[in-house]
Structure formats: C-alpha cells, structure tokens
Amino acid sequence: MDVTPTIDGVVEPPTDAKRRANRLSLAFGVLTIAAGLAVVLAAGSLPLAYQYLPLVATVVVFGLPHGAVDHLVLPRVRNESVTKRSLALVGLLYLVVGASYALVWFVTPAVAFALFILVTLVHWGQGDVYALLAFADADHLETRASRLLALFVRGGLPMLVPLVAFPDQYAFVAETLVGLFDPAGAAALAPAFEPTVRLVVGVGFGLLVVVSLALGYRRADALEPWLIDAGETLGLVVFFAVVPPILAIGLYFALWHSVRHILRTLLVDEPATAALTRGNDLAALGRFARDAAPMTAGALVVLAGLALLVPQTPATVPEVAALYLVCIAVLTLPHVVIVSLLDLEQRVWTAD
Helix, strand or coil: CCCEECCCCCEECCHHHHHHHHHHHHHHHHHHHHHHHHHHHHHCCCCHHHHCHHHHHCHHHHHCHHHCCHHHHHHHHCCCCCCHHHHHHHHHHHHHHHHHHHHHHHHCHHHHHHHHHHHHHHHHHHHHHHHHHHCCCCCCCCCHHHHHHHHHHHHHHHHHHHHHHCHHHHHHHHHHHHHCCCCCHHHHHHHHHCHHHHHHHHHHHHHHHHHHHHHHHHHCCCHHHHHHHHHHHHHHHHHHHHCCHHHHHHHHHHHHHHHHHHHHHHCCCHHHHHHHHCCCHHHHHHHHHHHHHHHHHHHHHHHHHHHHHCCCCCCCHHHHHHHHHHHHHHHHHHHHHHHHHHHHHCCCCCCC
C-alpha cells in the first residue's frame, strides 16, 4: 500500500484508510456525546472539581499532543522531507505568534479571552469541516460558502450554545482565566452574559444551524454524509445544552476535536496510513505518540513557565485548569496558522 501524491503534489491517502478514519471519528463522536449525557443522567449536578477531570486527565494524552506534530504535517502533505529549515520556521512561528499572544494575556486579559473564544470557534469549526469532507465525503458542502457556514455552525456549537444554556458557569470560567492576570478584569466581559445578548445569540445561531442543515439537504447527492452531518450537529446541540460546559468542553476537546485532528495527521504519514488500512490502530497511534513526544514536552515547559509568570499563583482546581487553558490558548494561535496552511494544501476551501 502506497500513499500517493495527487497531480499537484499533495498527498492523497487511500480510500480504505479514510474509511477507517471515518469510523474512528464517528465512534469517538458517539462516545463524547454518550459519556456527557450519561454523566448528567446518572449524577445530575456533578461537583465542580469532578467536571474538570476529563480536561485535566487528558493533558498529555490528547490535549497537548494533538497539535504536537505541526512541524511534520506540512512536509508530509507535500511529500517532502523534513528539513532543519522547515523545523526552524515552525519554531519561529510558535515563538513569535505564541509569545505575542501570551503578552496580550498579561496586558489585556479580557481581550485575550475574547480572542481565545473566537480563535477556538474558527479552529474547531475548520477541524470538523475537514472531517466531513475527507472522512465522510460530504458532497453537500460543495461550495466555499457552504463550508464557511458549516465552519461557523460546528465551531459555534461548543462556544455559543453553553453561553446561552449555562451563562453563570461560562462567566465563571472567564473570570477564572482572566483572574490569573487581573482579578477585576473579567468585568469587561459582563455584557456578553446579559439575557438580551444571549437571546440574540441563541436565536441567531439557531437559525444558522437550521439554514446550514436545510441547504445541505437540498444539495446532497448522497444522503449518508448529510445524515452524519445532521446527526452530529443536532447531537452536539443537545450535548452542549444539557451537559455542564466545563465537563462538556473537556470531553469534546479530548475525544472529539483532538482525536479528529490526530486522525488527520495520521493520513499524511505513510506508515501510519498503512497501519490504518490494515486496521492496526495501535501501530498508527504509537507512531503518532512517538512523533508528538518532543513537542508535547516543550508544551509542558510552556505550561510551567506560565505558572511561574502569572501574577496570581493557581491554588485551586479551577485555577490550575485555567492556567492549562491559557497555555492551550497561547499554543492554539500558531497551531491555527499551521492548520490553515494544511487546509490550503489539501484544498479544503477550494470548491469542486
């Protein structure tokens, strides 16, 4: 089995590997939603400290590692060798963009938090658009406009539905993150949690969800990909509307977003793709873990550095989790640049 480049040099994995990736992404998607709903049904109101468990427990399993092969994915998708120059460019990107954004947290943390929400919305949306196109062959996303709408809907589910359904907990998370740098700084975000704002967000976003799915249904040549899209979208609406946001985001980040991005990176790595084609998931994931280990260790250094630099030393579970989220935020911005370049290489935004 070979991973062959397309005519313009972009690696195109075999169909069997993509089908395997689709089955795995769907399985982890169902697990994400089922786990959250099961906890709510079984435990009702879960103590706050336990809600952080999925987020904290997956720091070095999914959270930090999922973006830790950024230095490898672009050469691999271009069917090129990894060079010192390519490694240096990625390192420079992380240093300049990450450090600049870290500075924003220290100077204007409320603005940094708002930017974190916006960047995460875009990034998680682009991850799901890729998965729908590459894993599920979603022909109903045939235009760039439909893909952009899907990006906003999919990214908006984890970022906007909890704002409408759980404003107090959303505000608590914002206060905890911003409070590491300025205990009074979160007051600037208070208007976002007002009932009128949440009503506008809820109605407006709800209409976008309906429009996106309705237009997709009209365009769909094959019904199965649309059913996957609709099922995931509506499942996530329910998930984020009833599962407390701290628990929901922890499960979603680890088992949904991170897993899908890891699968994407496996599909541009020839030995990992061969293992997926054979159904040997452990071999593929083992290769990923080996490749991700150095950058994951580097991310832990960044986390430790932030712990030493923040004005308010984290002393509680929410504050430690907030520090981790700030670290994720700092690393996400350069990661989004890499993923956006990967989108261009794989023609995610090139309509057929």
